[in-house]
Amino acid sequence: MPTATAQPRGNLLGSIEARYVDSHPLESVFRHRSLYRKDCAWMKAASFRLREKNHVRHLWQKRKQQWRSITQVLDRMEKSLTLEQRFQEQALKWQRETQHLSSPGQRMMHPSYQAILGMGNENPREIIRLMILDMQQHRRPWFWALSYLAQDNPVSQSDAGKTDNIVKAWVDWGKAQRLL
Amino acid sequence: MLRAFPRLKKKRDWRLCSPRSDTYQCVAWAACRTDDKWWPLHHPHFYWPPGLPRITPLPNPWLPLPPTPVSYLVQGFATLGYKPCSCREFELWYQKVAIYANDYGATHMARQRFLGRGWISKPGELEDIIHKDLGDIEGDMAPNAGTYGEVNQVLKRSWGCAIKNGCFPRCLGHELKFALFRAWWCLLKLKWKRIPYTAAW
Numbered sequence: 477m478p479t480a481t482a483q484p485r486g487n488l489l490g491s492i493e494a495r496y497v498d499s500h501p502l503e504s505v506f507r508h509r510s511l512y513r514k515d516c517a518w519m520k521a522a523s524f525r526l527r528e529k530n531h532v533r534h535l536w537q538k539r540k541q542q543w544r545s546i547t548q549v550l551d552r553m554e555k556s557l558t559l560e561q562r563f564q565e566q567a568l569k570w571q572r573e574t575q576h577l578s579s580p581g582q583r584m585m586h587p588s589y590q591a592i593l594g595m596g597n598e599n600p601r602e603i604i605r606l607m608i609l610d611m612q613q614h615r616r617p618w619f620w621a622l623s624y625l626a627q628d629n630p631v632s633q634s635d636a637g638k639t640d641n642i643v644k645a646w647v648d649w650g651k652a653q654r655l656l
Numbered sequence: 657m658l659r660a661f662p663r664l665k666k667k668r669d670w671r672l673c674s675p676r677s678d679t680y681q682c683v684a685w686a687a688c689r690t691d692d693k694w695w696p697l698h699h700p701h702f703y704w705p706p707g708l709p710r711i712t713p714l715p716n717p718w719l720p721l722p723p724t725p726v727s728y729l730v731q732g733f734a735t736l737g738y739k740p741c742s743c744r745e746f747e748l749w750y751q752k753v754a755i756y757a758n759d760y761g762a763t764h765m766a767r768q769r770f771l772g773r774g775w776i777s778k779p780g781e782l783e784d785i786i787h788k789d790l791g792d793i794e795g796d797m798a799p800n801a802g803t804y805g806e807v808n809q810v811l812k813r814s815w816g817c818a819i820k821n822g823c824f825p826r827c828l829g830h831e832l833k834f835a836l837f838r839a840w841w842c843l844l845k846l847k848w849k850r851i852p853y854t855a856a857w
Contacts, residue, residue, distance in 0.1 A: 573802060576660035576779040578681040579763045580697055581721035585800060593718065615678055619701040620713075629700060637692030637703030639679050 559599060563606045566591050571616055584620060596625045601655070608650040611643050622646060657782060660802070661793045664785075670792060673776065673834045674784035683729065685778040686753040686765035687736060688823040690830065696728040697721070705735045723761030726808050730755070737817035741810055744790060746772025750812040751827075754790050758797045758805025766790060770831060784834070 557565075570588035577583050596603040604625050607618040619642060623629045630649040635641035650656040657672070658665050683694040684703075695702040696710040704710055708731050711722045730740060738753060746752075746768065754775070756764040766777040766787075774788045787793060795803025818824045 575781045576657070577763070577802065578683065578695070578778075578780050579724060579761075580695060580699075580702070581724065581760065582763060582799070582802070585720050590718065617678070617701070620699065623699075624716075631700040633700055636700045637684070637694060639693065642701055 559595065559602055560606060563592060563595060563603065563610075566595075567610055567614075567616055571614070580620065583617075589621070593621055593624070596621065600625045605650065605655040608646055608656060612647055615639070615643065619646070657779070657785065660779060660782075661795070663792050663794065664787065667788070667792060669774075670785055670787040671838075672783040673786050673838060674778075675837070676781060676783050678781040680778065681780060682765045682778045683732075685776070685784070686767045687733065688767075688818075688826040688830070694732070696724060696732060705732055708732055708735070726755050726757050726762045729762050729765070730809060730811065733811050736821050736823065737813040738811035739813065741812045743812075744807070744810050747812065749814055751815060751818050751823075752810055752812045754807050755809040755811070756794070756804040756806065757808035758795075758799060758801070758803065760799035762808070764793070764804040766793070770827075 566588040570583075570586055570592070573588070574583045574586050583589065592603070604622060607622050607625075610616050611618055617639070619631070626649075628649070630645045631642050632645070635645065647656065664670050677690075679692070680690045681693050681695075684690065684692055687694055692703045693701070694704060696704050696708070698710040698712045709728055711724055711728070713721050730738075733753065741750075741752070744752075744754070752768040754766045754768075755762055756766070764777065764779070766775045768775055769786065774786050775790060776784055776786050777793060778784050779793070785793075790807045793804055794806045795801060797805045815824065818827065
């Protein structure tokens with residue numbers, strides 16, 4: 477930019493030349509124009525940023541709506557599962573993850589076992605029936621949960637530890653209670 | 657099996673040696689029994705020698721069972737002639753069993769094979785496995801990890817005591833049965849495949 481303190485060149489026209497060369501009469505116009513252009517650039521950038529921000533917000537809202545619809549569908553699916561399907565799902569998981577364990581405490585600590593006990597609190601009679609049927613078909617040891625939910629234990633002391641006899645005793649008990 | 661015992665993945669010297677069975681588990685197997693389940697729990701679903709201490713379950717199954725102390729298993733096996741020992745290695749005149757425990761208490765037992773040719777374990781309802789070292793099926797000590805923890809105690813008894821208790825013929829019978837089973841399995845080229853469930857061995 478030309479400066480206001482420009483020195484004359486040494487001839488008569490020096491001061492005039494200096495005036496025209498070093499400080500242009502339209503200097504203020506140029507300065508304003510450059511400032512205007514800078515302003516325009518800033519405005520452009522700001523508007524771009526704003527548009528970008530709005531776009532991101534729009535995408536985020538769209539994603540939230542998608543998630544909401546997915547969770548609604550999952551909720552509806554879960555509610556539509558019958559008690560028997562939920563029982564089978566948890567029983568399979570429990571067997572898969574604890575079948576290598578011998579300690580009854582470790583097996584009963586599993587979340588699926590606790591979930592099935594929870595189902596039993598909602599509808600004990602149906603869960604007892606499902607447990608006895610499951611014991612017959614898959615021989616999963618529901619003995620402890622059964623004796624709690626049924627508040628009864630048909631297994632005699634002489635059959636202690638004998639799985640076949642225990643299953644038979646529970647099946648007979650289920651028939652006597654008209655569950656099977 | 658490999659999901660339950662990740663250390664076996666790295667080893668080749670282990671194998672299945674029986675069909676799946678839920679009529680017995682590890683403690684009954686260590687006591688040379690294959691017709692019932694043993695555990696020191698005061699409940700008719702498990703057998704335990706009468707007159708010995710057992711854990712009493714709480715009336716509410718939402719609460720976890722009290723932990724099983726290793727000493728209860730030691731007392732139960734004392735009725736079969738076993739005594740605690742500090743040596744895990746093979747000793748010619750003695751039969752040995754090992755008790756595994758994690759932070760929750762006793763979890764598993766394994767029995768040494770004849771002539772020290774590894775150990776046999778019965779993991780829950782799965783097949784019996786022969787593994788070379790006790791450490792092959794060790795795992796995390798956390799109660800919820802679903803593993804056996806580490807070897808806590810080794811017990812031993814003389815073969816004379818095993819004969820006196822009537823365990824020796826049963827052990828020999830199991831060895832022969834499983835040898836026949838393995839031969840049959842090899843012949844059918846089903847050695848590494850899961851066989852269908854059999855209700856009673």
